[in-house]
Amino acid sequence: MGWIGNGVHTGLPLALCLLVNQTCAQAPEPAAGPFYLTLHVAGGTGLVALGGGYRLARQRLEPELLVGYVPRRLSGSKPLAIFTLKTTYLPWSPRLGQSRWQATPVTLGAMINYTTGQQFFLTNNSAGNYRPGYYWWSSAVRLGLLAGTRVNYGGPHQQSTTAYAELSTNDLHLVSRLTNRSLRLVDILTLGGGLKRGF
Template identity: 65%
Template structure:
């Protein structure tokens, strides 16, 4: 009787260790804070690639993008380096699915365009009289807002990384000042449209 009790206690102890481990293994994996971004247009180049790390309970997404601007669009080939941060205030789940929708995400950016034709300041360019240009041709700062749709991964029993599709409508400081000083500009002339996909792991 004493031996049977020891066997039962041993099985209970074994089960108390194995069952939680199995439950943890069977649970759907959660995407981590790292992400990669493939971005199109929106003032970051024709196409840009980069990534970042989510913070603040994965509501804030600081990232770095490196974009390419072809000659046919700007007259010169150029690279655009962008520091960007997005904030997602809320992301409600679509029913009981593995999809989330964010009606609006907002953020800001600053970028630098390479190339000898782009200057940091009018004086550093050395080609124009002082005060001729008040703005920098190389540096732009702006803001954006737009929706996003996220798949949380783990599809049909096989893990798929978290994926987000997004669109962004934005502008920058040069466009805003131009709109204030030139009332003939239309809204579409001071706005930029971009979008892309993010993959998380």
């Protein structure tokens, strides 16, 4: 009985160590260094936007600054610049087998952007042409939410490349949907995507 008892006592820590080691071996490895550059297309940040950021929280959180451009043919007047602060959260990024590929089935995030131009105003009072309270929103500033998916190729201590796609909406679209039920999801959602390069 003493031999059986000793075997249980020594075998249990050994089994726990093996389980921990196996779990750690299956955990996704860091994709690259914390810095990254972004090329983003559409999605409420301009026709095209460039920027970058720094990964935080064990590379699960990606805050970034983007500078977007809207050409005259799409803006209706003058070319526009859009400045966007954006943060994306990656809850789960499993590695695909033994390869250097990783997938993130769902990403979640939020953003705030500011659009330049004389036709845009921060507040109703700064618009100058309307009575107080006519506009409750700012046409220059938008608050947005987003959800997406991505794939990443790279490995630890190497540069990595990420391709992603996102659906986003903003405060004005959401309020419009609540007050106008004839609007469909496709009317308030915007598709965007891009590439990130880590280093």
